[in-house]
Amino acid sequence: MSFYKSIVINETTTAYFWEITEDFNVLFRQVTLKDISLARLEKMKSESHQKGFLAVRMLLQHIGYSDFDLYYDEFGKPHLKNTKEELHISISHSFDFSSICISKSKPIGIDIEIVKPKILKIAPRFMDISHLKDLSEPDKIRKATIIWGIKESIFKIKNEKGISFPKHIFENPFCSITETNCTAELRFNNTKEEFDIQYYQLEDYIFVCALPK
Incomplete structure (x- = not known):
């Protein structure tokens, strides 16, 4: 596990970070992917992008969600489903870090x-x-x-x-x-x-x- 830290942005918004220290196979074995995500992963040419993609799913699992709760709209914006309350999510990754941010109150954007x-x-x-x-x-x-x-x-x-x-x-x-x-x-x-x-x-x-x- 390489959960790095969380940052409380405000009382309804928290960001979570994964430091990618694992190799691809370790990450892949620890996440459960729906078919559309697996197909997307297989099309990625860069292992760095693949690991960033998987680390985002590790973060979702770390806070009680999964890849099956995540979907993208027609504009490519991520959303969470199967939640008791409306949640906003934003995702980013760069080299050795992946991050997600969850907000219960407002749309959120992170980088x-x-x-x-x-x-x-x-x-x-x-x-x-x-x-x-x-x-x-x-x-x-x-x-x-x-x-x-x-x-x-x-x-x-x-x-x-x-x-x-x-x-x-x-x-x-x-x-x-x-x-x-x-x-x-x-x-x-x-x-x-x-x-x-x-x-x-x-x-x-x-x-x-x-x-x-």
């Missing part, structure tokens, strides 16, 4: 990303790079990773065709990357929606969680 220098090369494609001004190189990398996670998390909540990271999702400026929260806005189709953002460092990874205000 986990490894902190890597190459984020700065693509930063101009998804963010206002003036938000990295006057930071050291390591802090620029970390902040750009946080901002990517903010945009990815909001996109997972809305999941609408046509949403652009640089054109429609805007993080409100936050001066210090040692903070753990900020706010952001989605401006799309002549409407504006606000989101509360929380972010955390986990080993060499950044975890970001978005909730509608």
Whole structure:
């Protein structure tokens, strides 16, 4: 078992993390998959993606659910069924970590990303790079990773065709990357929606969680 930790986001929302230390066969033997999930797993070309997929199912089993409780809608958004109350779920995985977040109150979006220098090369494609001004190189990398996670998390909540990271999702400026929260806005189709953002460092990874205000 490689359950890593849980983080309480608020009184109705908790995130769970699995550190992937097992090889593929160990994970595969410990999960029960429905046929559609097994077919999806077999189509994955990367073992890293396969292990991330299985680790998500390990997390579901860890908190009392299973792959049979998880389904995806026509837009690819995950949902839980067979529950006594309406629950919202979001899923993310990156290299050695998988995460799920369960909310009893609001739609939720999460993203986990490894902190890597190459984020700065693509930063101009998804963010206002003036938000990295006057930071050291390591802090620029970390902040750009946080901002990517903010945009990815909001996109997972809305999941609408046509949403652009640089054109429609805007993080409100936050001066210090040692903070753990900020706010952001989605401006799309002549409407504006606000989101509360929380972010955390986990080993060499950044975890970001978005909730509608």
